[in-house]
Amino acid sequence: MRARGFHGFAHPFDRLLLMLSLPFLDAPPRFLFFTGKGGVGKTSLACATAVHLVGQGKRVLLTSTDPASNVGQVFNATVGNVVTPVPGIPGLDALEIDPQQAADAYRAAIIDPVRDLLPAAEISAMTEQLSGACTTEIASFNEFTSLLDDETATAAYDHILFDTAPTGHTVRLLQLPGEWTTYLSDGKGDVSCLGPVAGLDRLRHDYAGALAALTDPTRTRLVLVTRPQRSSIREAARTFDELRELGMTNAHLVVNGVMPQYAAADAADDVLVDAVTGREREALDAIPADLAVLPRTTIPLLAFNTVGVPSLRALLDPDATPAAPASDEIASLPDGLTSLRDLVDDLEADGHGLVMCMGKGGVGKTTVAAAVALELASRGHEVLLTTTDPAAHLSETLQAEVEHLTVERIDPEQAIIEYRERVMAGKGNALDDAGRAVLAEDLKSPCTDEVAVFQQFSHVVFRARKQFVVLDTAPTGHTLLLLDATGSYHREITRQMSEGARFVTPLMRLQDQSQTKVVIVTLPETTPVLEAQELQDDLARAGITPWAWVVNASLTASAPTSSFLRARAHAEADPLARVNELCRRVAVMPLLAREPVGTAALSELTRPAMEGTLTDAH
Template sequence: MPALPFLDDLPRFLFFTGKGGVGKTSLACATAVQLAGQGRRILLTSTDPASNVGQVFGVTVGNTITPVPTVPGLDALEIDPQQAADAYRATIIDPVRDLLPADEVSAMTEQLSGACTTEIASFNEFTSLLADESATAAYDHVLFDTAPTGHTVRLLRLPGEWTSYLSDGKGDVSCLGPVAGLDRLRHDYAGALAALPDPTRTRLVLVTRPQPSSLREAATTYGELRDLGMTNAHLVVNGLMPEYAVTSTPMDELAHAVRSREEAALAAVPAAVAALPRAVLPLLPFNTVGVPALRSLLEPDVASRQTPIAEIATLPTGFTGLPHLVDQLEADGPGLVMCMGKGGVGKTTVAAAVALELASRGHEVLLTTTDPAAHLDETLLADVPHLTVERIDPRAAIEGYRERVMAGKGKDLDEAGRAVLAEDLKSPCTDEVAVFQQFSHVVFRARKQFVVLDTAPTGHTLLLLDATGSYHREITRQMSEGAHFVTPLMRLQDPTRTKVLVVTLPETTPVLEAEELQDDLARAGITPWAWVVNGSLTAAAPRSPFLRARARAEADALGQISTLCRRVAVLPLLAHEPVGVAALSELTRPAANPFLPTSRSHP
C-alpha cells in the first residue's frame, strides 16, 4: 500500500484542488469512502461547476445535502452554480425591484448576469459551510472537491479581498451588486478567512499528475494559497504508471516513454512543493467509478491491477485527425481560430500545431494567447516563416484599463468619488474585463489573416466573453436604427469568421467540463466548430495490456463526445512531448494509425 500522509492527523476541513483532470474528484470521493468506513461522519462538497460526484457514486446529488446509500456515514452536496446565481440575484434585486426605475433594475440585472457573479454566488454557499458551525456540526470532517485551480485560487482569495472591500466601499454597484447590500456577508467572509489559514482546522491537498506542467501548476497554486496563510498542505501525485505495466511489455515504446517521462518529472518536482508531505498513487487500468473502484485507489492490490491482454479499442465512427481540420480551415480562408478548454488539456499544443501547419502552407498566421501561463515560444522553440507569435499581456492590459477609466469616467469626479472608483477597479472581478480591448483588436485582425488564439482556461475566457457580450449590447443600444455595425461578439457568433475548437482529454471530468463550456458558449450564441481530443490512448494503439485496458476506459468519454459535436479530431498520446517545430508538425501530418483516416499530404 502507498503511504498516505495526507490522511494522518486530519483536521476538520480538507480541500482537494488541482488542474482539471488530475483526479481531484476521484481522490476526494475515495478519501470520503475510507473515512466513512472508519465510522466517521463525512460531508463531501463539490464546488466544481462540472461536478461528477453523483456520477461516481451512482446517485443524484444536487444543491441539497444527500446521503450516499452505498456508503453509510457519507453525505454529499454539489453546489449548483446557476441555481446559486439565480438565488443570489434575487436577494439583491427583488427588494428594490419596486423601488427603482426600470432602467436601473435592468442595469443591475445586466451587472449581475456574468460568470463572475456565478462564481461569487457559489462562493457564498461555500463560505457558509466554513463559517457556520451549526451547518456542519453533524460531521467529523468536511471534504471540498474544488473547481480547477484557477477558480479555486480566485475563490479562496475572496474572503480577505472582499472583507477589505466591504470595509472600504462606499455603496457603488459592482459585479456583486450594490456594495451596501453586501454588508450582511461580512460575517461569513470573516469566518472563512479565520478558518482557511488555521492548520488545526484546514488542510490543503494539492492533487497533481506526474507531469511537469501539472506539478508546476501545483507549485504555483501552493505559492498563492500560502500567501493567504494556508500552510498546512500535502502533495498527492496521482496516476503514476505502475512498473509492472512496463516490465510486462518490454516492446511497447509508448509505455516505456510514459514511465520515463513520469519518473523524470518526479525527480524534478518544483522546489515550492518538494518539501511537502507526499503520496504517490498508481494509475489504475479502469475508471474510478463506484465504491469498489474508489477503495482500490487508496488500497491498491497488485492482483486486482493485473489485467489480461485486452483487444485494441477503436474510435467512434466519424472521428478524424488534426490534418482534416486544418484542410477545412484552409479551405474557408482567413479567420479566427479559438482553442478553448480547461487548463492542462493541451490548448497551447493544438493552437501551435494548427498555426504552424497553416504557416507551412504559405499563409500569414498570427498565433497569440490570452493565457497568462501560456508559453508559446517554449512550445515552438524556433522562428517560423509566415508565423508571428504575440501575447496579450493581462498585467499591462489591466493597468492600461484602470488608467483609461480613471482618466475618463473619473475625470469629473471629486476626490471622494475618484477614491471610490479606484477601489472599484481593484475588485477581484475586473481583471479579465481589462483584456477585452486587446482581445477585440485581435478579433478584427482576423478579417485579413489567419489568427489562432490560445485562450486562457475556461473560466477566465467566459469572463472575457461576458465583457464582449456587454459591449455588444451597449453598442446596440447606442446605434441609431438601421445603422451598420459589427461588434466582436457578432464576429465570434459568425461561423464563417470564427472557428471555436473545444480541446479536451478522453476522460470523464475533462469531457464534462468541455460540455459545460459548450453550453456556456451556446448561451452567448456561439457554436463550437469542432472538438479536439488530445492524448488518446485509443488513437495511439498501444501494445501494452495495461495501456490497452486504459484505452478501453476511454470508451464512455469518447462516446459522449460523439453525441456533442459532429466534427471531432483525435490526437494520440505520444511517446515524446510535442515540443518544437518537428514534433508539432507530426500532429498535422497523416497519422500512422489504423483508426484515423489520412489527410492529403503537404510538403
C-alpha cells in the same frame, strides 16, 4: 504480498506501491479542500478519501462546487443540491452545489426586494451586471459558507471534504473593501463588482468567519492534486502561490496517476510505457521548490476508471484492487472521427479568420494551437499565434522561428497596467480625491483585471479579418463568462472610458463561424469531457457554437501493445462516444511517445494520413 494486476492476473507491485503511504491523511483536520486542474483526478481522490475516512468510523460530508461535478456518477448514485446519504456507505453524505442555481438564487436575493421600486431599465441593468463570473463564484461560495462557519449546522460530521477549493479570485472578492457600499449609496460612482459586493455586505460577518476557517491550519488543509506532468505541476504551483498569499498555508501535494513500474511487465516492444515513465520522472525531478517542500503522496495509475466503491477503495489501498476487464482486445475509435490535418484543411478554406482553442488547463490547448498555426503557415498563409494564458509557453513549444508565422502574447499584467492608467486618466479626471481613491481601489478588483485582458483580446479578434489568428485562450471560466455577458462588458467599458472614446465589442464576430472557429480541446476522460461540455453550454448562452472538438492524448488512437495501457484505452470508450454525440466535427490525437515540442514534432500532428498511421507517426 502480491496484488491483483491490471487484467486479473497476479503481478508484483513495486516496493513503493506495496508500502503506499498517505501523508495527506495524517491527522486530517476537519476541513479538506481538494483542488487541481481538470482531469487530474481530484474528484476521484475526494470521493476515495471520503470512503477511506468512513471506513475508519468517521462521519463525513462530501461537498462539490465544481460546475462539472460527477460525484454522483462516481458513486453510481443521484446526488443533488441537498445533502444526500450515499447508498451503501453508512456515515457518508454528499452535496453537489449547482453554481448556476446558486447564482440564480443569489441574483434573486439582491434584485427581488427592489424589483417594484426601480424602473424596468435599471432592473435589467442590475440583472445583467449580476450575470458575470464574480457573481457565480461568490454565489457558489455563499452556498457552503455555513459549512465552514456554522458549527451547529455541521455538528454531526467529523470531516467536511470539498471537491474544488475557492480560487484566489473568490477569496479576493471576499476581501473587497466595505467602504464601497457607502460610496455607492452616496451616489458618487459605481464599481465593477457592484453585484457581488451588494450581496456580500449583508453577510460580511459570516464571510469573515468562513475566511477565518479557511486560513486556520488547525481546521483546514489544502490538498493540491496534480498529475506527473509539467503543465499540471505548474498549475498546482500557481494555485498554491495564490492561495498562500491569501493565508491558506496548510497544504499537501498529491501526485496522482503515476505509471506503475509493473505496467512494463508485459509491454513487449511498446515504447509508450517507457516514454511516459521517463516524462513523468523528468517532470517530478523539476518540481518547483515551493511544492517540493510540501508533504507528498504518490498514487499509482490504475488500469480502470475509479467509478464505484470498490475502485475508490483501490485508489488508496492496493490490497483492495479489483480485477480489471481483460485487455487482450484492442479498443477502437468510434466511427466518424477525423484527424487534426482534416480540420486544418477545412479551416484553410476561408483564407483568414480567428481560431480559438478553448478548454481547461492541461488538456493540450497550446499544442493544438501551435500545430494548427504551424500547418497554416507552412501552406503560405500569414498567421498570428497568440495567447491569453499567463502559463502558456508558445515559444518553448515551437522552439524555432517559422516563415509566415508571428508569435505574440497578450501579457495580462501589462494589459491591466495600461487599462488602469487609461481609466484613471479618463474617468478619474472627473472625480475628486476621494472618488479617485475609490476608483483606484475598484481597479484592483479581479473583475476589472479580466476586463482589461478581454479588451486586448477584442483587438486580436479585429485583426482576424485579414489573416489567420490562432488564439490559445487562458484556462479560466471568468473570461468565458465575460463572453456570456458581453453586454456587461460593453457597459463596463462605456462606464470606465472617458466620453467619446471608441471601442469594439467582439461578440458578433465570435458568433459568426465564417469569421471565428471555436475549437474545444479535451482529454478522453470523464471529468475533462464534462468540463468541456460545460464550456460548450456556457458558449451557447452567448450564442457561440463550437466549430469542432479535439480529443488529445488518446490511448485508443495510439493502439498500445501493453496490456496495462490497452485496459486504460478501453476506459476511453464512454468519453469518446460522448464527445462524438456533442459535436459533428471531432478530431482525435494520440498519446505521444515523445512530447510534441519543436516544429518537427508538431508537424507530425498534421502529417497526411497516407504517410503513416496515428501509431507509427509517433
